[in-house]
Amino acid sequence: MSGARLRGLYAITPDALTSDPDRLLDACAAALRGGARLLQYRDKRSPAPTRLVLARTLATLCRTHGALLVVNDDVRLAIEAGAHGVHLGAGDGSLADARRQLGSAAIVGATCGNDLMRADAAIDAGASYVAFGRLYPSRSKPDAPPADLATLTLARERWPVAVCGIGGITPTLAPAVVAAGADLVAAIDGVFGAADVEAAARAYAQAFDAGNTAVETGN
């Protein structure tokens, strides 16, 4: 699906829900109803058979909503589940191998921290999007290295691939991230920690509406 335009809210599943498949699926359905365009299945806890069932179910759910499922960390799971792609960080294996295995139409995402050289190498290896973060303090991954909005802006100017911001992005902060150049706003807690997941997703999605100028810097 690298031909599809990658733009909008990129919701990532939270650890807190992976042990409760019914709640996880309900929350993901709500995020998709609210307008999430990509969903990442990020699950470092469940056993492999459970992860396969959940990833297959989420891939079907995403298709129902015209959205795309990306599997975190695991190329084989992405293939077996019929997902649209994979997200790989620095220690998660070769981006070029992932691109070869998944094919030219798949999404291959890469963690780039705050590092444009890493993004350059990732794009050379076939990345469909480059992700920078954490942009703000994150409860989900507090030890992720900090990154700047200015890095997003430089990446957007330099390359034609999609640019993703991640880390502590709330609906209130999302317009600033989009204004800095993000095509994708990735979030865990701001979506799935909300009392009303659908309404939270809709609030993020509005940051992508033309003419949205409600920029709050978070500083």
Ligand SMILES: Cc1ncc(COP(=O)(O)OP(=O)(O)O)c(N)n1
């Ligand atoms: C969209 C997006 N960006 C960054 C990450 C982080 O990936 P990684 O560095 O491999 O860390 P884990 O998520 O695997 O803990 C991501 N998952 N998604």
Ligand SMILES: Cc1ncsc1CCOP(=O)(O)O
């Ligand atoms: C996976 C990841 N990588 C960098 S920050 C982060 C966590 C994002 O979650 P949240 O939106 O809750 O800060």
Ligand SMILES: [Mg+2]
């Ligand atoms: Mg990873």
